[in-house]
Amino acid sequence: MAKLFAVTLLIIAIVSAVPIIRNTWHPVEDISAHGQAIDDQMSETMWEAGISFLVSQIFLAWLIFRFSGSRPGEKTKTFPGGAKGLVAAAIILVGVEVFALGAFGVKAWGNIYFTQPGPDALPIQVQAGQFAFYFRYPGPDGKLGPIHADKISEGNQNFFGLDPANDVESRDDIVTAEMAIPVNKEVRLLMHAKDVSHSFYVPALRIHQDFVPGLDLQLHFTATKVGRYEIVCSQLCGLGHYNMKAYLSVLSQPDYDEWLKKEAALQ
Amino acid sequence: MNNKRFCSAILVSVVAPSLLFAGTISGKVTYTGTPAKQKAIDMSKEPSCAKQHETPQLTETVVPGSNNTLENVVVYISAGAPDENGASAKPVLFTQQGCHYAPHVLAFQVGQELDVANKDQTSHNIHPLPKLNREWNKSQPPGSPDIKEKYDQAEFISVKCNIHPWMHGWFAVLKTSHYAVTGDGGTFTLPNLPPGKYTVTAWQEDYGTKTAEVTITGNETKTADFSFVAKPY
Numbered sequence: 001m002a003k004l005f006a007v008t009l010l011i012i013a014i015v016s017a018v019p020i021i022r023n024t025w026h027p028v029e030d031i032s033a034h035g036q037a038i039d040d041q042m043s044e045t046m047w048e049a050g051i052s053f054l055v056s057q058i059f060l061a062w063l064i065f066r067f068s069g070s071r072p073g074e075k076t077k078t079f080p081g082g083a084k085g086l087v088a089a090a091i092i093l094v095g096v097e098v099f100a101l102g103a104f105g106v107k108a109w110g111n112i113y114f115t116q117p118g119p120d121a122l123p124i125q126v127q128a129g130q131f132a133f134y135f136r137y138p139g140p141d142g143k144l145g146p147i148h149a150d151k152i153s154e155g156n157q158n159f160f161g162l163d164p165a166n167d168v169e170s171r172d173d174i175v176t177a178e179m180a181i182p183v184n185k186e187v188r189l190l191m192h193a194k195d196v197s198h199s200f201y202v203p204a205l206r207i208h209q210d211f212v213p214g215l216d217l218q219l220h221f222t223a224t225k226v227g228r229y230e231i232v233c234s235q236l237c238g239l240g241h242y243n244m245k246a247y248l249s250v251l252s253q254p255d256y257d258e259w260l261k262k263e264a265a266l267q
Numbered sequence: 268m269n270n271k272r273f274c275s276a277i278l279v280s281v282v283a284p285s286l287l288f289a290g291t292i293s294g295k296v297t298y299t300g301t302p303a304k305q306k307a308i309d310m311s312k313e314p315s316c317a318k319q320h321e322t323p324q325l326t327e328t329v330v331p332g333s334n335n336t337l338e339n340v341v342v343y344i345s346a347g348a349p350d351e352n353g354a355s356a357k358p359v360l361f362t363q364q365g366c367h368y369a370p371h372v373l374a375f376q377v378g379q380e381l382d383v384a385n386k387d388q389t390s391h392n393i394h395p396l397p398k399l400n401r402e403w404n405k406s407q408p409p410g411s412p413d414i415k416e417k418y419d420q421a422e423f424i425s426v427k428c429n430i431h432p433w434m435h436g437w438f439a440v441l442k443t444s445h446y447a448v449t450g451d452g453g454t455f456t457l458p459n460l461p462p463g464k465y466t467v468t469a470w471q472e473d474y475g476t477k478t479a480e481v482t483i484t485g486n487e488t489k490t491a492d493f494s495f496v497a498k499p500y
Contacts, residue, residue, distance in 0.1 A: 132312060132432050155427065155435020156328040156473075157306040165500040177309035239392055239406060240430035245312055266307045 002068030006061040013057035020050055028203045031225040031250065035206035037108040045101055052097060112207075117220035121188035122181065127160060128211045129194030131240030133231060134159040135179045137260065139172020144190075146170070152194070159194075174264050180249040182256040183226050189219040199235040202248055210235055223250040290483030293456040294491040296340040296449050296469055302329045302497035308433045315388040316366035316431075327371040327435075328473050329497070336453025337495060339372045340471045341423075341439040343446035344457065345478065347465035350442045353379030358415075360384060361426075361436070363391045363407070368426065368436035370448070372472070377421055377442050383407070383414040392429035395438055397422060404429055423470060437472055469493040 019025065030039055077083045125136040125144055138144050145167040152161040162170040181187050191200060193211035200219070201208045204227075209219050233244035251259060307323035310316045330338040353376025362369045364386040375381060385391050385407040394404035399420040406429075407414060418424070421442040428434035439446070447455035457467070464482045474495040481489050 129432060131430055153328070154432040155326065155425075156303075157308065157326050157433065159432070163500075165498070178311055238429075240390075243313070243389070243430060247311060 003065055006065040006068070009057060009064070010061040013054055013061070017050060017054055020046060029225075030204065030206055031223050031227065031229070032205045032207070033222040033224055034108075034112050037111060038206040041105050041108040044104065048097065048101065112221070113209075113219070115220075117188040117218070118186050121186040121220055123188045123190060124179065124181070125160075125190040125192075126179070126200065127192055127194055128198035128200070128233065128237075128244075129159070130196065130238050131233070131244040132177065133179070133200075133233075133244070133246040135176045135246075136160055137174040137176070137263075139174060139264065141169060141172055143169040145173055172264075174260065174267055176263050178247050178249060179231065180251055180256055180259045181223055182253045183223055183250050185253070186220055186222045189221075191217040191219060196237050197235045198233045198237050198244070201232050201234040202229055204229045205248075208234065223248075226250050226252060289458065289486060290460045290462065291456060291458045291488040292460060292465070292467055292481050292483070292491050293454065293488055294342075294493065296337045296342065296453040296455070296471075296493045296495070297335045298331065298337050298474075298495045298497040299335070300497040301499045302331050303500055305330065310366050310431075310433070313366050313389055313431060319365035320367075324365065324367050329471070330371070331497075332449075332451045332453050334453075336449070336451075337471060338449055338451060338453065339370075340449045340453070340455075340469050340493070341372060341374050341441075341446060342449065342455040342457065342467060342469045342493070343374070343439075343441050344443045344460070345466045345468040347463050348443050348445055348460070350377075351444050352377055352442075353444065354417075356380075356444070358382050360413075361438075362386055363393070363428070363434070366391075366428075366431050366434055368428075368434055370436075372437045372439060372448055374439035374441060374446050374448050376444060377419060377440055378417055381416045381418070381438070383416070385409060385411055390430060391434075393426065394429045395424045395426045397424045400424070400440070423472075439470065467491050469495075471495055473498070 027039065030036065079087050123138060127134050136144060145162050148161045148163050150161065151158060151163050157175070160175060162173060164171045191209065191211055193213045196213060198211040199208065200211065205221055205223060207219065207221055209217065211217070227250055229248045229250070231246045231248050233241060237244065305325035305327070307325060309323065310320070327339060332338045356376055356379045358380035359373060359375040360382050361373050362384045366387060383393055388409050390406060390408045392404060392406045393414065396402065397418070399422045400418045403416070405414050418440045421440050424438040424440060426436040426438055445457045445460060447457055449455050460483050462483050462485060464480065467479045467481055469477045477493045477495065479491040479493065481491050483489060
């Protein structure tokens with residue numbers, strides 16, 4: 001019976017590795033300047049974890065196969081008490097693996113999240129609220145007007161709480177429900193939440209950042225391929241979470257200029 | 268006098284004055300200055316709604332009509348008429364269609380049944396925000412039966428959808444059956460008013476209220492026009 005179990009374990013381990021080795025499930029195509037580093041790191045993690053998984057499963061199956069059944073006169077070593085060397089080796093092996101992944105992974109991650117955007121990065125503000133994203137672009141003055149929480153009036157499309165009657169900087173601000181950016185241009189995203197925690201997740205951009213109520217967060221990235229992509233909220237934020245999404249259009253510079261002009265006319 | 272004739276006499280003496288001396292107040296609601304531009308609503312995140320609008324739905328906080336008139340203004344008798352309960356009145360309907368509330372301003376009476384319908388292929392979560400009445404918010408998936416509610420206190424209640432932040436409307440809960448909501452042309456008519464001194468109030472969601480004192484002495488039509496000062500933002 002134990003031998004059958006060992007064989008079954010071996011089969012399950014090998015079968016589950018097949019789709020990964022055959023690369024059956026591709027991530028969506030990367031459209032960002034930094035995405036390759038993330039993909040490489042993910043790939044490295046998958047290989048290391050996959051090989052460790054296979055080796056440990058095969059080893060486990062061999063142990064079961066080899067040592068199953070009663071063996072009169074032989075004493076079984078258990079932990080605690082015996083097999084100290086084996087357990088210590090396993091802990092060290094797994095620990096080194098986790099540290100190695102962390103040490104290499106933090107480099108890919110830190111290059112995106114711990115660096116400053118360039119001075120020419122295009123500033124775009126994004127506000128997450130139950131259950132929609134809204135975006136704000138500075139107008140010709142290059143400035144975003146101040147936010148007054150008490151002025152928020154969603155029924156009147158004043159999602160950011162602007163006061164154009166008193167704030168000159170707010171008068172030319174462009175508020176949109178879709179995000180458009182020029183291709184190959186660095187974008188500086190200024191993020192805040194209106195109510196609870198949300199998340200800005202664009203799988204194609206390899207960008208995934210939470211909104212934290214009360215914090216103004218920044219993110220910067222460059223999109224390298226024209227197209228239309230989905231921005232989704234990946235933090236359970238309430239009843240309408242399933243429906244919280246927006247679209248990101250990566251446009252050529254002339255198309256982007258045209259889009260911004262059109263949106264400005266709608267304000 | 269037999270019973271039948273007696274009853275007829277009573278009926279005539281009660282009903283006749285209100286028919287013979289039923290006055291009417293009518294007028295127009297206008298604005299001066301420049302109102303804020305109605306903004307286009309982007310519903311792209313809800314394609315089933317977006318495709319229902321050939322041109323984008325516009326915000327309705329201020330809806331100017333032709334010749335400087337104002338739509339969606341509630342005009343009602345705020346004093347001078349006895350309080351009424353609308354429990355026996357026909358239910359009013361508030362529809363969610365194309366991720367938009369129709370009508371934008373719904374006036375009805377205290378105690379009157381309110382039916383909320385979802386005609387969309389997406390879920391809505393209607394959330395009126397009363398200050399005096401009991402607050403509720405209800406999720407309404409596609410195909411759900413109408414939500415039936417009523418309010419005990421007169422007040423103006425802001426209504427929003429908890430799922431689609433751009434959806435906004437108003438309930439005008441009134442303790443009178445003498446009310447009207449202006450349409451294109453900004454006109455209103457308040458008929459069947461017995462003789463008396465009335466305060467007529469016009470309410471606009473962004474501009475506030477204006478009142479006028481009108482006295483009805485008999486079978487006549489009095490005019491009460493209202494003018495609001497528009498705000499450019």
